[in-house]
Amino acid sequence: MPVSRTERLLNLLIALLNTRYGLGRSELRDKVYHDTSDNDVAFARMFERDKNDLRRMGFEVETLTDAGWAEDDSTTTRYRIGKESNRLPEVQFGPEEWTVLLLASQLWERAALGTAARSAVRKLQSSGSLAAVELPAGVQPRIKPAGQAFDDLVAAMHARHPVTFTYLAGSTGREEVRTVEPWGLGSRFGQWYLMGFDRARKSVRHFRLSRFTSAVTTLDRDSYSPPAGFNIREELDRLPELPLRTAVVRVRKGRLLALRRRAEQRGGTAPAADGAADDGGYDTLRLPFRDPEVLAEEIASYGPDAVAVEPEELVEAVRRRLRAASEFSAAPKPRYEFPGTGPRGTRKGTSEDQLQRMLQLVPFLVHNQGLRIEEVAAHFGISRRQLENDLHILICSGLPGGYPDDLLDIQWEDGRVYISQDLDLTRPVRFTTEEASALLTGVETLRGLPGVADGGALEAVALKLSAAAGDVGRRAAALSGPTVAPAAMAVHDTVRDAIAGRRQLRLTYLSPQRDSLTVRDVDPIRLYSQDDVWYFEAYCHLVQGIRNFRLDRVEELVPNGRGASAAAAGAGGVPERLFTPNDGDTTVTVQLTRQGRGLAEDYYAERVAELPDGGMVADIRFGNTAWLPMFVAQHGGTARILAPTGLGDAARHWLADALAKYEG
Incomplete structure (x- = not known):
């Protein structure tokens, strides 16, 4: 019965880690792959693919040749992996530093870097126990990257492949196809920017992701080298903010209270041309804005209740969005079928995912003997069945030959897991580029967040992570997160104090969706953000349920003298999702x-x-x-x-x- 791809990769890895002289291709084919076919070409392809997979996971597969022999001679070339060069250096953190690390790992809202950040923290935890830490009461900042384009750009940037996309040029207002070498990706002024070398224009350009009008296509057969020392944060610090401008928008009478308040704050309520309401019962507002694409997204969302009048680029941006939405909504429905009845759709785990998890699992079990199997599964975010599948593969894996002492020895008896033969896999693998970028960017993003940890802890964590990451840590300079410090600091402090003291608050809140101002009593549960937009979750006595409130839409917030009710008592901890589902959804x-x-x-x-x-x-x-x-x-x-x-x-x-x- 053929072994699984995961088991094959694990056996190849163990063999290459445990040889000083190196193993030739014929030895590996016989003792690891057990390939008895005569198809040399098929084996060569599979072996090259497996080597590349191991390299992507952070292992340096060395190629050794004797003097006088060529590297492409398969009969004399040997392969090995140096143990020390592929291991994560030992690093110790104190309680405050662990607080910073855990918050940084939980920052990423989306799976691509979120998975990498969690994997990096598990590697740091693998060589010892997590220090006893207490996260700030109910505080959880999160980064929400700019859609699918963000994931595609990060993957291309780390693999150093150029990309193409259709871009709405701000200078000409025309859509143009761009081919770019992505050097860095970062957030400024509430927007995500790509900076890189534009091949057609032969110059360095920056591109706002909100102006992408197509999906990103990666040119994976092409490659590039970014300039040494490139730092996206430093580059974006030199980027000037767009100038403040004024838009004229017709708004249906009695509607869009939030939009009217923004206009009133700037003295922007203007009469119609004839001094009366516009035809159809509209008022004319003057609104401040910087980016026409951002304002167009908002105006388009109001549909017939708001009509852009000027400037013309804003009008065209709204029209373009509405037309595209209308055409897509009228298109023929596709044929589709939901697969099975499993959990919500996430990226299917691959052999590489499973192998990386198992390489974290072995050192974790070495340093945590006798843990209950449910605790181990929960630590790695998998089911008991998935964990047992990993363990079955591990106990069948080992050095070429397959003698009892050459195999990993793991037992799980009475619901507890023990390991007695680890084949020197007691230290986790070094960080991948994605893991280093996710953690280092997350730590940098936490600067300025009130009540998280002092500046000393942040600096210490950044230095220790950079040292542990080595060369791949320097690639983290290609990624920069947004500022997560709340703009409504007074509201943030009031909510945080109420959470810590379990006090009830009287809230006056502006709801754009309902287009109304309401007064309600709430029991705050937790504070969290998406980029620089902060929310607090609370039990609302008006609707008798859990609701989320944006801090920048709070008109007034004061303690009402009562303690929080029992309805909010069981909602502790950090939520997996921003919005809490309800039975009536x-x-x-x-x-x-x-x-x-x-x-x-x-x-x-x-x-x-x-x-x-x-x-x-x-x-x-x-x-x-x-x-x-x-x-x-x-x-x-x-x-x-x-x-x-x-x-x-x-x-x-x-x-x-x-x-x-x-x-x-």
Whole structure:
């Protein structure tokens, strides 16, 4: 019976780690691969693929040749992996430093870097026990990267492949195809920027991800070398903020209270040309803005309730979004089928994922003998069945020959796991580029966050991580996160004090979706953010349920003299998801293009079905379906409603009414 790919990779790794002189291809083919076929070409391809997989996981596969022989001579070339060069250096952290590390690892909202950050922390935990730490009461900042384009750009940047995408040029207003060597990716002024070498223009350019009008395509057959010492944070610090400008927007009378308040704060309520309300019952507002694409996304989401008048680039940006959303919503429905009844759609685990987990599992078991199997599974975020599958592969793996003393020896008796033969796999593998980037960027992002840890702990963690990461740590300079310090600091402090003291608050809140101002009593549970936008979750006595409130929409917040009720007592800890589901939520089937597929993860899709064009269909739960037309318009042709049919029809009619304001 052929071994699994994971077991083959593990046996190859153990063999190469435990040879000083090196093993030739014929020895590996016989003792590790047990390949008795005559197909030399097929074996050579498989061996090269496996070597590349091990290199991607951080192992340096050395090629050794005797003097006078060529490296391409397969009969004399030998291979090995040096143990010390591939191991993570031992590093110790104190309680405050562990606090910083855990917060940094939990920053990434999306899976790509979130998975890498959690893997990096498990490697640091593998060689010892986690220090007893207490995270700040209910405080959890998070980074929400800019859609699928972010994941694609990070992967291309770390692999050093050029990318192509369609870009809406700010200077000309035209869509152009760009081919770029991605040097760095960072957040400034509430926007994500790509900086790199534009091959067509033969110069260094920066690109705002909000102006991407297509999915990112990676040119994986091509490569480049970024300039030495490039630091995206330093480059973005020199980037000037867009100038403040004024937009003229017609707003339906009695609607869009939040938009009106922004205009009033700037003295921007303007009369219509004839001194009366516009035809159809609209008022004219003057709104401050910097980026027309950002404002266009908001104006488009209001549909027929708001109509951009000037400047013309704003008008065109809104029209473009509405037209794309309308055309996509009217397109034929795709054929799709949800796979099985498993958990919500996430990236399927690969052999490399499983092998990397097992290489963390062995040192973890060495330093934590006798843990209950459920505790081990929970530590690695997998089920007991997945863990037992890993353990079965491990006990069948070892040195070539397969003698009892040459195999990993792991037992799990009475629900507890022990390891007695570890084949010197007692230290975790060094960080990958993604792991180092995720943790180091996360630590840097925490600067300025109140009440997390003092500056000394942040500096110490950054220095220790950089030393442990080595060369791959320097690549973290290609990634820079947003500032997570809350703008509404007074509100943040009031909520945080109420959480710590278990006190109830009287809240006056502006809800844009409901277009109303309400007063309610709330029991704060936790504070968290997506980039620089902060929320607090609380039990709301007005609706008798858990709700989320944005800090920048709080009009007034004061203690009401009562203690928090028992309804909020059981909601401790850090939530996996930003929005808490409720029994009354509606499941909506949404189609997403390749460019918009990241929304499935942003909105915690219950299940997904892949489409041939790279898009997907997702089942997502929404608490308030009245705003779904806003959701479709906001994402401008990358999302549409398939079911329930009534919601899809309502969105199409709503988009048609909005588009008619611009097209006749």
